[in-house]
Amino acid sequence: MTGDGLPTVLTVDDEPSLTALYEAWLRDEYSVYTATCGDDALQLVETHDVDIVMLDREMPGRSGEAVLEELRARGYDCPVVMVTGVEPDVDIIEMPFDDYLVKPVGREGLISTVQNLLTRQSYDEHVREFFALARKKAVLEAACDGSSLSLSDEFTELKAEYRAARRRADAARDDLLTEELGEVVLHH
Known part of the structure; x- marks a missing residue:
């Protein structure tokens, strides 16, 4: 959580319009950071207290899957939701995420997913x-x-x-x- 007491959400997508949209949907209830590439996402997690990561699966450079692997390798166990245009297949079984949303994602679905993941953190x-x-x-x-x-x-x-x-x-x-x-x- 940030100094203002709000839970923090990091949205990561190579489309800046989507990170801006997700930020607009979430900013009333959460502190929101945005990144448009995997390296920036990892830097933000290193320098900020992040409660949830929303991660696009396919990005140029470091993919969302690679970012997820790096987060877990570094010991970050915050919930991660993959928000992606990639339809799921059995290849997701080994991926250590907490939820998987296929784009397009609506406002209510996004907000309820974040709320559910935060609630689960207390379990x-x-x-x-x-x-x-x-x-x-x-x-x-x-x-x-x-x-x-x-x-x-x-x-x-x-x-x-x-x-x-x-x-x-x-x-x-x-x-x-x-x-x-x-x-x-x-x-x-």
Whole structure:
């Protein structure tokens, strides 16, 4: 968060008109930084406290995928939403993003995605992992032919990871409820 207490969003797209549009949509509720290339995006993350990155997948120079890999390699675990014209395919399974939006993206969809990602930040890491995998699975199921997904070893592995993450998220939820109930009993 910035000094003004607002969560920060970095929008990265090689089309300046889109970063300006996203900034206009978000600036009432968030501090917004913009970048039109991957290198500038990485510099902004180094010099500013960024809560969410909205990242175009295909950009000249350093691609959005390369920026995402570099962010994770540098230890940044802030939520990343890919905002792209590239239809998803099983190639997204290994990408460590939190959400995936296909352009054109409307104002309400963009704002609700940012709000949801910020809300998820307060969740246990297992719950956040579950939501990221659930979103990836849903994006692929909506965009890809079911028969091609059924033949994909990567998608089969994603479904297994999703089920395991769900079990971990359920256990984290149960632990939290047990702790909260214990606190209620202690304070009464």
